[in-house]
Amino acid sequence: QAQVVQSGAELKNPGASVRVSCKVSPNTLRTLYIHWVRQTPGQGPEWMGGFDPDDDATVYAQRYQDRVTMTDDTSADTAYLEVRSLRHDDTAVYYCVVLGTYTRRKYYFQYWGQGTLVTVSP
């Protein structure tokens, strides 16, 4: 079972950037497909983007593609989410999620990190 541990809560001013990290089990990041999902208070989850194994590329939800970058450091078994130009309505819990596959080209969100609360407030 994959271990997924995220960085701690952040408080940011509007207009700033935030980077959330997601550390996985040692020597496994190369074999994992990481996605990011956010959840604003009282709302359902919202997919932000992640690595698409069928396209062999990172894909972003259209509404985030100009402000968000997802990267990883395989030597540190850590994935990163950067969100720029933060607004008050970016206040949310951000989850790192490991994509699972049950058959060819069929996926699901298998393991979730504990979440990172990002609060945007002056």
Place this chain on the structure above:
Amino acid sequence: SSELTQDPAVSVALGQTVTITCQGDSLISHYASWYQQKPGQAPTLVIFGYNKRPSGIPDRFSASYSENTASLTISGAQAEDEADYYCNSPDISGSPWLFGGGTKLTVL
């Protein structure tokens, strides 16, 4: 892009059976996954694929499909099943992944 629609709230008497539904065009060609979320916790997977349960999920959880609707059934609901439940599937266009708005399950 398309959407996944869930009833906001459902209640069930302890030990009875309850079904939570998720409707959307993407479900005509994709199976839904289902996630349980308790207050202050991350979502956890309860169903994936046609009707597969991860290790540790009780067999009282099951899934079924009809046209553009996916259903999660809890047979013999327990107090610990009280939670928010979200469905999820790939989209047929645009953003590749969708989530439903969630159903709050109350066990009476």
